[in-house]
Amino acid sequence: MRTLLIAPLLFCCLLVQAQKQTVAQTIAVFPFQHVADAAPALQTMQQWKPAQWKDFFVMLDTDSLKLQPSYALHAYVNAASLNADLRKKTALNLSAGLTQVKGFYAKDFLIQRLGLLGDDAGIKALESFLQDNEYAGVAARSLVGIHSDAATAALKKALATAASPIKEQLQAALNHAAANAVAPLPAANTYEKSSLAQLQQAMAATSDLPNKRNILNAASRINDAASYQYISQFLADPDLRGDAANALARLALGNNNIRGAKVSSSLEKAFPFLNGVDSAILSRKLVEADLVKPAGNIALGVITSAEKQAGFKVLFDGTNTNQWTGNTAGYLVEDGALVVHPEIKGGNLYTKDEFGNFVYRFEFLLTPGANNGIGIRAPLEGDAAYVGMEIQVLDNEADKYKALEKYQYHGSVYGVIPAKRGYLKSPGQWNTEEISIKGSAIKVTVNGVVILEGDIAEASKNGTIDHKEHPGLLRPIGHIGFLGHGDVVKFRNMRIKPL
Amino acid sequence: MWLIVFYHGTCFFAILYYYNCTAFLANQNATFTIMQDSNSNKSNSRRKFLRNAAAIAAGISIVPRHVLGRGFIPPSDQITKGIIGVGGMGRGHIPYAGTRVVAVCDVDSKHLVQAAQMVGGNIKTFHDHRELIALPEVDIVHIATPPHWHGIMAIDAAKAGKDIWCEKPMTRTIGEGKRVVEAIRQYGNMFRLNTWFRFEDNFYGMNTTVKPIKKLVESGMLGWPLTVTVSKTTGFDWKFYWVGKTQLETQAVPAELDYDRWLGPAPYKPYNAHRVHGTFRGYWDYDGGGLGDMGQHYIDPIQYFLGKDDTSPVKVEVDAEQQHPDACGTFRKITYTYADGCKIILDGEAKDPNTAYIEGPNGKLFNGFKSTIPNLKEKLALLPDPTPQVTDFLESVKYRKPFALNESNGFRSCTIINMGKIALQLGRTLEFDPVKQEFINDAEANSMINPAMRYPWTL
Structure with a gap:
């Protein structure tokens, strides 16, 4: 009778042993020397069942074993973030891991990975840390990293009932999200391969400003006089003239065939609207290339922003x-x-x-x-x-x-x-x-x-x-x-x- | 003849060596940004002006610029500086000519005492950088902390109306860099980075300054587009010893260090001495390994001589061992490609001894300024010099003229470093939109452009 029980017990132990080894074996390739080396392991990890993930998280949670799982998960999350289905599945796996691991290293690591992964499926797990003094900050920042309305809503909900010192951390995270609002993951750069004619049609068909700016941006990459002429009309549009000015400057500077009286006059019109990090360099380049005459409000010896600020x-x-x-x-x-x-x-x-x-x-x-x-x-x-x-x-x-x-x-x-x-x-x-x-x-x-x-x-x-x-x-x-x-x-x- | 001129109440003075007075005076004119002759629209006359200015300037290279700062101004009239971060690099800022240290700040009290002793006298010491920045007697704020603090401190200093001398790399992230540029624009400060090869000094293995390289590229003799390779073979050493350790054990924080303040905006990780004081360069949270340390020295002049100070590459590809999520590793090759086909290759292996520093369809330039173009030096001598720039930061500070390496072009060259860091950490090729300054079709990469900071620190 006892032998009848022992055999299946022994078998289960061996099976469990085999599973543990398989996880360790799979991640043995990490850290990879060449990214292609890791492809089979990443494939295998995609097929892991909850039991294997469980073993994996035990390793991550063990000081002497955590190095390889850290590398493995780092690579896995990087790959998963590119695929919508895999991203969601991985977020759920990591969420399960968060209920399992006990140590600071593993919890902190998994919370950060959920932010990098950027999927709403991770929100619930992150929410559960928003009342924990030790992890509320890093969980809040990961929620910000997800860049979605649902994540922001979760932060706001927690903020409503939070007390110091957690309240301030949640508020800070929300402030960062508000100041750095990022558009949700866009479809493939829609206009990248469009012709000027297609862009003109798209522009006429839309009234959404970010969309218009994308179209203008795409037009600015078409390096010819036709696109230059098309863009110059937007100098009259107060919402788009900044983008248009920068685009015209770059086009003219990059193409010697974009010249002539009309070009000169549009560049003079564009000049005051040059903006952004490159405006000083673009201004100077336009003057040095004789594309714009140095009138009183231009580059060398001008009212600089410092002078404006100082009251000149x-x-x-x-x-x-x-x-x-x-x-x-x-x-x-x-x-x-x-x-x-x-x-x-x-x-x-x-x-x-x-x-x-x-x-x-x-x-x-x-x-x-x-x-x-x-x-x-x-x-x-x-x-x-x-x-x-x-x-x-x-x-x-x-x-x-x-x-x-x-x-x-x-x-x-x-x-x-x-x-x-x-x-x-x-x-x-x-x-x-x-x-x-x-x-x-x-x-x-x-x-x-x-x-x-x-x-x-x-x-x-x-x-x-x-x-x-x-x-x-x-x-x-x-x-x-x-x-x-x-x-x-x-x-x-x-x-x-x-x- | 020695001519020493000295005015009360102003910081301006001149020292003339007895070689060439008028040449020195002409140099004063030549160091300012060029004045456009509005009578001529022809590039010929502008080139003639530049050539004249250059010829005059060349005649006075015997008057070392740094001499102009020495000794003849009464201390009360000197421009002053406060240094934040007085570890190894920061203490190196103390003797920079022409300015007087009035305050130092550090979160390591031993470093603070050391720095105060080095300066001597009654300088003020601080633990909190905001107090140093608020001092009315500080003209220039030097930022010599690890990179993860640069963005916050530069913006705080800008708001306080101070001029800024910032260590490289400019900022740890692209997002912080953008904010620094915005703040400088808004508050009108003078800003410079602590790298200088685009305008002076021997450019590593090239054994010349960058000027002849710039002239060569602009002449078109090499053709276009160009590929620039940065490696040991071409004269540049990637300091791969700045790798982080992957199995850091938790150690007790030493009594003299305020570790929480040292971390500042960086995520909390248990203390280990290898994270701080020099070896911070091995960790993504604070810097970026050899790429982060030397990248801006090597790459900023490349943006300059390729004429790409207002743009960024559109693609970055990496070939490297897997990077640990916390500790920086090494790389074999990082390749940046611009929209017009120019490339920058960071080569960590340097296998091919015949690699050219710059290669174009019509010619090559090698380490030591050797070239496939015959009589190159003579040909370059006939060409006009590049546009003169302001290369003395005190000129910028006094006359409010943007410095040669300022927040705009510094941001753009730092962006190349930061693009590379993100590509290394993600282990994949990334495409970048230089106008929007975002990665294309890669949300994870974009979330690394401007990650939220640890409370209470924020931009």
Whole structure:
């Protein structure tokens, strides 16, 4: 009688033993040296019954045995995530494992895998940890990793009854999900192989903005003039013009055949809407490739985002002198620059606004021997050098200027404070300048070098060095002006920050 | 003649060696971004300008740039810095020229004491980086922590209005990188990475700076598209000793280390000394092995000389041993392909001694700047130099001009590293959309772009 019982018992033990060995044998290939080596094992794991998964999880839960199961499950989850059916089945297997394992390593590992797997079938198991102090955080983050409405709903439900410290962790996870909403797993990139004609049809047939953006994105990968033309119409659409601008820039930069007056004008229109991580590089490339003219609001010497943030505003944007008054006939806008035409008599050009304390930045280009000046805190009439202040503009190196007084050279507060010489580029090249004045403290910077820093009150307290009257030194506020003295000088990219 | 100029209240000064005053002054002009001559739309005149600027600049290479920071500014006028993370790399930031350390921060109190002693004087020490960032007397924040903290600290520093000098790799994930770029744009800070080969220094086994490589590529002499191979044969060493350990036993946290704060946003894993202080490079939670450590040094100049600073590869393929989910391993080959057919191959095996560094349909460039093109050096000398860039971060800080390697191009080259890390961990080929910056048809890969952070840390 006893032998009758022992035999089947022995048989069952042997069978169980065989199953354990099979699991260990299957996962012996991990870690694989070549991913193809693992294919048979992954196939076998797909066929595992609950009993085999159970054995597997025992190994994962045992410190001395957990290395290979960790590798195996890592590879298995990676493969399963690509197949909808297998993904669901695996999520259920891992969920079962979570009810079985006891140690921190295995629980933490399985919770993380469910997040990577990304299937709703794992939500129930993850939910069960949302009240556990040790695992609520990692479970919440895995729920976020599933990127589905059901997962978000599960988090919200748990949040409603949660207490600190778990409440804050759930809220943080929900915040992350909200800030990084990801579209549900899209169908195969629907438009990748579409022709321009097909894309045009698709665009006409949809009103869903993300879909429209996908269509535009696909069109931007068609590298020809036809798609360029198609995309340029979307510059007029406030929702799509950002994407359109970036796409037009890339197309034009990548294809020398996309050129011409229409292209240039659409790129000029697109320019202000360049956006995203590459906008600075795209802007610069467009200017360097001569696809866009450097007008007042473009790349080099522009209102940068830093300047915008700091409160600078444009005084001259390269297209008009609307903010200026006085000799608008003799200061003409050409190629984005303000050009002095000395042959047209008419006096000085002044800002309509008045400025007291400010940082004023601009660029200027001298012709050989040129003489001009920036009036500051000036009235609209009179000689700004004396009734206001003049910051000299001068071709320092011209022969006729070699014996001037030190306070007559470029950048000097004319007659009052001399500036350093030697920092101007040769005539015909653009220089940068910044005039910064606050109270009686004034600083002039040319091509990045501070050539003057001083105090007007100090410099004039015992009379000015030119021994002339400078009532303008006492004016707290006034216009900024261009004080022509009969030479061609060009200015551009003027922006000012009132202090 | 020595000419020392020094202004109260400003940080600007100049030191002229007695070789060539005007050349130095011209160099000042040449180091700024180019001024477009609006009179000419022809590339010829721009090239002439660049050539002139380059010729002038070349004449003053004898004035070392780092000299411009030394010794003649009174300490009270110097630009200041605070360093977060003063382990090995962080303490290396202390002597960077032209700035004065006023504060250091670390979660290891021994490192903090060591750093404070190195700097000397009355510097402030902190445990919490947010306190350092809030100091009004700090101009530049140096971030020298492991990569998993870079995103949070860069964004915190940006919000506080500080300029930022960040260790490479820029961020541990693509998602954090995007957020850093957004924050810098919003708050208008100057940002630089701590890699520099695109604009200076001997580029490893090439034995030249990157400049002649850039000129060669732009000249078209090699043709297009190009394949660039980064391996021991072509002059670059993949530091595969940065592998993690797979069977870490739990150890007691040493008294001087705040391990919870060290982990920060990274998932909780029981302490083992191999996770921290140098060997953190071997773990996916904090970095990315040899790829993460050296990748940006090697790959950033490639994006630069291929002219691809505004894009990313569209495909990444990996050939490697299986990566452990926690510990980084090694790789045999990682291949990136761009939409126009250019490739970057990271070759960890270096089997073929004849591999070219750059190979194109019309020519090859090898280790040591040897080439299949005859008289290459003479031909390159006739070509204009690349667009000058701002290569002194203090210039960026003072005059608000974007640095040569900033948040935009740094993000793009770091994205290549991070794409590679994801492909390695998943063990499969991935396709990437460089405009949307997402993987195509791979939800698991996409969920690794911006994973949620451990409470209470968030971007």
